[in-house]
Amino acid sequence: MREMSVAPVVTGAASPGLADMVWDNARQDPEGVQFLRPSPVSPAWPAGPSARGDVPVTCAQFRGDVLALARGFIDAGIGHGDRVGLMSRTRYEWTLVDYALWSIGAVTVPIYDTSSPEQMEWILTDSGAVGCVVETDKHAAMLADRRAGLPALRQVWRIDGGDLVALAGQGRSVDDAQVDVRRTAVTGSDVATIVYTSGTTGRPKGCVLTHRNIYCDIGNATAVLPELLHPGASTVLFLPLAHAFARLIQVGMVLTRATLVHSSNMSGVLGQLQQHRPTFILAVPRVFEKMHTQTREKAADAHQEWLFRIADAVAVRYSRALDTPPGPGGPLRLARRVFDLIVYRKLRATLGGRCRTAIVGGAPLGERLGHFFRGAGLTALEGYGLTETSPALTLNLPSAMRIGTVGRPIPGVEIRIADDAEVIARGEMVFAGYWNNPDATRDTFTADGWLRTGDQGSLDDDGFLHITGRTKEIIVTAGGTNLAPAPVEDRIRAHPLVSQCILIGDDQPYVSALITIDPQAWERWTASHGRPHASVADQRDSPDLRKEIQAAIDEANETVSRAERIKTFRILPRDLTEADGELTPTLKIKREVVQSRFAADVDALYRGH
Incomplete structure (x- = not known):
């Protein structure tokens, strides 16, 4: 049994509440640019005009925004330890809601904006959420359809409906001192968030993370990454903030007073990267x-x-x-x-x-x-x-x-x-x-x-x-051969035509693979083969196409033992998507879903054996 450990730089002995760093930043560097809101700025949480087109949010301004929304949540009756759902794409308002809830000791419960009604209902029910912030009218309608099964849910706020602005307005009667009392009462052992694992199998489980958990993790990570996370550094965050990986960067950017640009439109990410010229990026x-x-x-x-x-x-x-x-x-x-x-x-x-x-x-x-x-x-x-x-x-x-x-x-x-x-x-x-x-x-x-x-x-x-x-993904063939699929799948995905590769072989006589074709590469391939309008479904048994994929598999097979080699493969009629429930929001393959949905293709791999 081997072990490796590194002594902590930051410990939880006196870990503060996560919102304290917002107040510390406003005091230490009030004019430092904490966020840059791309123009045009959403009226869902308006900001002042900027000659540059984009709107900088200073540390002092962010503290003011957090304070205003925190007063609103207090006025709405959100108490210490209350759970509040947050369903939205990555945007400034997501971070604002997160820190406003933390500043009053409430608990953020993230929900992917792509979640199904059943997933949303399960997360809100299981967490006992008393409120929920949603982004769009579509999200609000989806929630309304499930409201009968959510007896604990008292209030819903729509970001795009202007409800956060209205909530802050209602909170004007709440004294700033009440927020300070609530904020300073938060300890490291208080729950900061319950993050439901998207999971590749089974019903999501709620991971309970405290202020100490998150503070110690990001404090120790930033201590060894001074080249990346520091005042003057910047990034464009386009991964969903409902994922713990993106959330950690959010907290790290605030902790180190680096500048964060939110990007909610994946199709426009390259344009924002070229416009804002980040010093580093976060990606899967x-x-x-x-x-x-x-x-x-x-x-x-x-x-x-x-x-x-x-x-x-x-x-x-x-x-x-x-x-x-x-x-x-x-x-x-x-x-x-x-x-x-x-x-x-x-x-x-x-x-x-x-x-x-x-x-x-x-x-x-x-x-x-x-x-x-x-x-x-x-x-x-x-x-x-x-x-x-x-x-x-x-x-x-x-x-x-x-x-x-x-x-x-x-x-x-x-x-x-x-x-x-x-x-x-x-x-x-x-x-x-x-x-x-x-x-x-x-x-x-x-x-x-x-x-x-x-x-x-x-x-x-x-x-x-x-x-x-x-x-759980280790493949054990009928002959007792153990195979970790990821390295072989990675090599096969290196081929220009391949989008996804899933190895099959548990309790089977040999290893096989399900392959999907990259849609963009497919257009190029069909044009070069004189079939410009052909679909993958129509051509998946084409000898020319199979020859291309076989070459990728042959190359991957050279890296493993004979017993681990892929003997045969099937090309699936379409690519896998998150919308169809085959990929997680961070694009991991839900293997059981794929194998169940394409069971006929899996059966064909072993027919006659």
Whole structure:
């Protein structure tokens, strides 16, 4: 059993309430720009005009906004410990509501804006929410249809309906001192939020996170990331704030007085990145896969795919050489400089030109992409954690990174590899348990108090953590072969045509795969094959298409033993989507859903065996 731990920089001994940092910032740097609200600013929470088009929100202004809304919540009868749902896309009002509730000791219960009515009802019912902030009329109508099953829910506020402005207006009769009394009464042990895991299987469970959990996690993470999180740093946040990963960055930006730009429109993210030129970004691996694919497709459109292939290889070789004692040699450095001028610089320009670092989480990035992006001048710092751990546990750092791993434990975290290879963890950022679910809480901890992560992994001699797969996702064939699917799936997704890959094989005689085709790449492929209007469903058994996918599988098969190799595959008639319930909001595959929905395709893989 191997173990790795790092002494904490920040402890929870005297951890403040999370809203205290808003008041501290307003006192220490009142004119510092905490947020930048893209123009046009929503009237749902208006702001003053700006000559630049975008509206800066200073630390003093944010404290004023939080104070005004906190008074409104007090006037509405929201008490200490009351749960309030929050269903919205990523926007300034999301963060405003979060801190206003924290400032009066209330508990935020995030709900993904893409959640189904059943999911929304379950979260509000299970948490006992007395109020809910929703974003749109559609959300409000969905909630109204379920209101009969929510007896504890007293009030609903619509962001786009102007209800937050009205709520702040109603709170004018509440004295500022009442907010101060409520805020200073909050302790580290008070519940800050209940985050329901989106989950790839089963009904969501509510992770109870205290102010101490979150404060210790972000305090220790920012302590080792001074290059990224500091006054003057900036990022465009486009991941859903209902996810613990994005939420951690939100708190980190406020803690360090860095500037945060919210982006609620995923289709317009590239424009905002180029406009606001962030110093770093936060993303899930799928974003990097898309960036790589789109860059390759642009090269193909210009009949320069051969050039991109060379640039890709040079970037990977350069990055790998950085990890060797002598480093990259002269010819490789020269090649890298040449390709920086004609390829890599253009890639970085899509992120605004100033971004040289990204924090990556939510799923494994893969060694292939990690080396490419570092070689191209965009270092992806891959980390690891769970909602139950607030969420960060480990992180690669600019000064200490190993591509292919998820880094070392951040300060205050202890990581141990159990005898069955499961990663277990301990620290002040680890939650106390699930809301209203003592059985699940008991099952997730060992007898001596370590959190079972459900992930398989190993620690190398330098303390870097390697994640090999989810315990529940390990495939065990009928012949007893154990296979972690993620590394093989990652290699197959490297093919331009492949969008998703799901390995199948539990209790089966061999390993097989379900493949989906990338819609953008499909248009290009059909045009080049003289079938411009063909659908994937019509062509999925085409010999030409199967030959392309077989080549990707053959390459992946070379990396595993004979017993682990993919013997056959099926191309699914369409790509997987979050809207169809096959992906989580952070684009993880819901394997059981996919296998159930495409059961006929799975059966066809093993027909006759």
